[in-house]
Amino acid sequence: MPPADLILTGAHIHTLDPTNPQATALAVRDGHIAAVGHEADVRDWKGPRTEQIDLGGATLTPGLVDSHSHPVWGLEMATGLDLSAVADLEELRAALRTAARVDGWVIAWGLDHNAFGGRPVDRALVEDALDGAPAFIRLYDGHSALASGAALRAAGVEGPRAFAQRATVVCDDEGRPTGHLVEHAAMDLLNDVLPRPSHAERRTRLVELLSAMAATGLTGAHVMDLGGDDVPGLLAAVEQETHLPLRLRLAPWCMPGVDKDGLDELVALQAERGRHWRVGGAKFFMDGTVEGGTAWLEHADCHGQGTDAFWPDPQAYANAVRHLHAAGVRTATHAIGDAAVRHVLDTVASLGPGGRLTHRIEHIETVPDDTIPRFAELGVIASMQPPHTAYTRADHTDEWSKRLGDERAARAWRTRDLRDAGAVVALGSDWPIAHYDARQVLATARTPRGAASAAAGLTGLMALEGVTSHAAVAAGEGEVAGRIAPGFRADLTAFGLDPVQAPADEVAQAPVLLTVSGGRVTHRHR
Numbered sequence: 001m002p003p004a005d006l007i008l009t010g011a012h013i014h015t016l017d018p019t020n021p022q023a024t025a026l027a028v029r030d031g032h033i034a035a036v037g038h039e040a041d042v043r044d045w046k047g048p049r050t051e052q053i054d055l056g057g058a059t060l061t062p063g064l065v066d067s068h069s070h071p072v073w074g075l076e077m078a079t080g081l082d083l084s085a086v087a088d089l090e091e092l093r094a095a096l097r098t099a100a101r102v103d104g105w106v107i108a109w110g111l112d113h114n115a116f117g118g119r120p121v122d123r124a125l126v127e128d129a130l131d132g133a134p135a136f137i138r139l140y141d142g143h144s145a146l147a148s149g150a151a152l153r154a155a156g157v158e159g160p161r162a163f164a165q166r167a168t169v170v171c172d173d174e175g176r177p178t179g180h181l182v183e184h185a186a187m188d189l190l191n192d193v194l195p196r197p198s199h200a201e202r203r204t205r206l207v208e209l210l211s212a213m214a215a216t217g218l219t220g221a222h223v224m225d226l227g228g229d230d231v232p233g234l235l236a237a238v239e240q241e242t243h244l245p246l247r248l249r250l251a252p253w254c255m256p257g258v259d260k261d262g263l264d265e266l267v268a269l270q271a272e273r274g275r276h277w278r279v280g281g282a283k284f285f286m287d288g289t290v291e292g293g294t295a296w297l298e299h300a301d302c303h304g305q306g307t308d309a310f311w312p313d314p315q316a317y318a319n320a321v322r323h324l325h326a327a328g329v330r331t332a333t334h335a336i337g338d339a340a341v342r343h344v345l346d347t348v349a350s351l352g353p354g355g356r357l358t359h360r361i362e363h364i365e366t367v368p369d370d371t372i373p374r375f376a377e378l379g380v381i382a383s384m385q386p387p388h389t390a391y392t393r394a395d396h397t398d399e400w401s402k403r404l405g406d407e408r409a410a411r412a413w414r415t416r417d418l419r420d421a422g423a424v425v426a427l428g429s430d431w432p433i434a435h436y437d438a439r440q441v442l443a444t445a446r447t448p449r450g451a452a453s454a455a456a457g458l459t460g461l462m463a464l465e466g467v468t469s470h471a472a473v474a475a476g477e478g479e480v481a482g483r484i485a486p487g488f489r490a491d492l493t494a495f496g497l498d499p500v501q502a503p504a505d506e507v508a509q510a511p512v513l514l515t516v517s518g519g520r521v522t523h524r525h526r
Contacts, residue, residue: 003047004029005519008492009039011060014500015484016469026060028490031519036484051521058513059498061464062482063219063491064438065471067383068362068428070142071213071248071436072234073227075205077138078432079197080107084140086115093129096137103195105151106135109432112391113139113291113399121170123148123179136190140391141289142433145187147179154193161186164257165285166294166310182292183310203238210245211522216437218246219491219517222383222428222475224283224332224362226252232272232279244276245522247491249475251281251332254320256311263320267327276518280475281330283362284317285310286340290365291391291399295337301403306337318347321359325351330476332360332383338408341367345374360426360474363388364418365400366408376422381474383426384415386441387434392450401451412451419462426474427466438467442499443508460500460507490519 004027013023013036020036027035027045035042046052070077081099086092092115099106119125121139123146134151138144152158157177161169167183181187197205213221226232231250238244252269254262272279286309288294293305300307311317321331335341344361360381365388375382392398392412401409419425427445429436445463448455458466472482481489496511515523 001045002029004034004042004045004050006490006516006521007042007046007050007052008060008494009042009052009054011055011058011494012498013060013484014464016062016465017483017485020485023484026484028516028519031490033484033486033488033490035486053514055494055513058494058496060484060492060494061499062468062484062493063489063515063517064217064467064493065482065491066213066218066221066428066431066436066438066441067426067467067471067474068224068385069221069431069436070225070227071209071221071223071246071431072206072231073225074432075197075202075209076227077142078109080109082110083108083137084110084112086111088115088117089119089125091115093126096126096129096135101133104133105195106130106133106137106148107195108135109138111137111139111146113141114391118399118402120178121146121180134193136194139292140433141291143183143289143294144292145181147177147181147190149179151190151193152177152179155190157189161189164312165255166288166308166312183288183294199234199237202234203241206234207238207242207245213436213438214245214515214517214522215512216439217493217495217512217515218436218438219493219515219522220247220249222426222471223248223250226250226269226279235274235277239274239276243520245517246276247517248277249280250277251283252279254282254284254324254331256313256316258320260323263323266324267329270329281332282324284321284331284333286314286317286333286335286344287337290336290403293403295365296335296340296343297337297404297408298339298342302405303403306403309340309343314343317343318350321347322351325357325359328357330357330359332362334362336363336365338367338371341371345371345378345380348378348380349374358473358476365413366404366411367414368411372414372417372421372423375418381424381426382415382418383428383474384413385428385430385434386413386415386444386448387429389413389444389449389452390434392452394450394453396451398450409451410454412455413448414455415445415448416456416458419458424470424473425462425466426471427463439508439510439512441467443504446504446507457504460502460504464500490516492516
């Protein structure tokens with residue numbers, strides 16, 4: 001038999017393969033697992049060019065996958081001054097006063113809504129700290145931003161606008177923009193005037209970012225966008241020069257107003273792929289965010305907001321999903337509020353038996369009891385991001401909880417309820433909304449924070465499954481990925497402790513000794 005490219009020995013292996021749950025050694029050839037067992041079982045696979053690594057008792061698992069991330073579009077989002085540590089308005093103003101300029105602009109990101117202390121988001125609160133500079137500040141949720149007066153003037157935004165999707169240029173009583181731009185269409189009004197990195201800069205930053213992700217144990221990511229200019233071209237250019245450190249599966253957006261030709265273009269895009277990336281699926285938005293007042297709720301929030309869907313005609317959304325379903329395209333729908341989640345579940349129920357084609361709901365931040373069993377009944381994947389709980393507080397004094405009220409805030413991020421009901425629960429970070437560190441995803445899934453802290457977390461095994469075997473099922477790849485078994489992809493992560501048995505706080509800091517994606521070592525602890 002041909003020799004292996006890589007042999008790993010001396011490991012405690014969680015294979016997640018029910019036919020062979022534990023092993024100590026494996027062999028890799030041509031990017032796939034060739035053999036799994038003990039050292040004697042892989043000895044004959046060694047050849048003169050085989051790399052052999054003794055893991056010295058480390059724990060080896062299937063490669064970790066971030067089931068919801070934005071590593072390409074996020075490069076633009078996470079640009080400029082990082083405001084994620086800003087806690088109040090005074091700190092915000094101080095940060096903006098000393099912020100570096102990018103082509104004369106103040107560009108910032110990661111600002112928590114709670115920093116405004118319950119005040120409306122308004123440029124008047126920060127204009128004097130900017131000294132006349134145009135500024136564009138993305139709030140942490142990625143669905144809203146604050147633009148200064150100079151920035152609005154540069155883009156010609158002087159009053160309210162009408163959009164095909166639910167989006168708002170927030171204006172005061174006299175029709176003047178406050179600078180608060182809610183949802184993507186409103187924020188996109190500034191795209192033509194914002195400073196933009198060069199193609200070469202994007203290429204370099206992407207490889208650096210993916211390499212940093214690999215260092216936390218990630219071997220792949222479900223990319224919930226096809227954002228930016230010519231992303232397939234960007235990825236192809238990277239692969240001409242080097243190898244992508246992570247396997248990327250991209251889902252382009254399907255937005256309100258799309259017609260049949262647009263849907264057929266999405267179907268055609270599914271053929272785009274490279275060595276370590278491919279387009280797979282389509283991403284919808286059924287609502288926005290709780291903090292922004294755009295989550296679709298069955299009852300209005302404390303400000304009387306949240307009663308509208310992102311798609312002005314929710315039936316048009318259902319028709320678009322039905323078109324893609326018939327063409328064999330999996331869909332992933334952003335649905336945070338209870339009304340949004342219910343509508344997606346109803347839409348999937350209307351499709352009839354789906355065979356092997358599964359659909360996903362992303363986020364699922366608050367849902368009532370009767371929706372929980374429907375995920376398993378309909379085969380809908382629950383794709384959730386445990387680190388988001390850090391933006392809330394256990395005493396419900398945060399903006400998310402105050403808007404929802406105690407009853408709805410008490411049913412926050414019900415990952416364990418969904419798992420106990422038999423649902424597939426895929427876990428991710430939603431970088432750059434939360435940090436991409438896969439160890440933090442594992443730890444927070446086991447010990448939820450903030451409004452979700454009273455709920456039971458996942459077990460260590462459930463959390464690991466959420467970023468391995470369940471992530472694979474969510475991508476329709478359960479027969480080729482997410483387990484360590486012959487014929488499966490050689491996507492592997494080696495830890496300096498056992499992520500299933502070790503306490504969650506230790507897992508959050510666990511040494512990642514080795515990351516292998518597609519049989520290629522992408523990170524090695526030194």
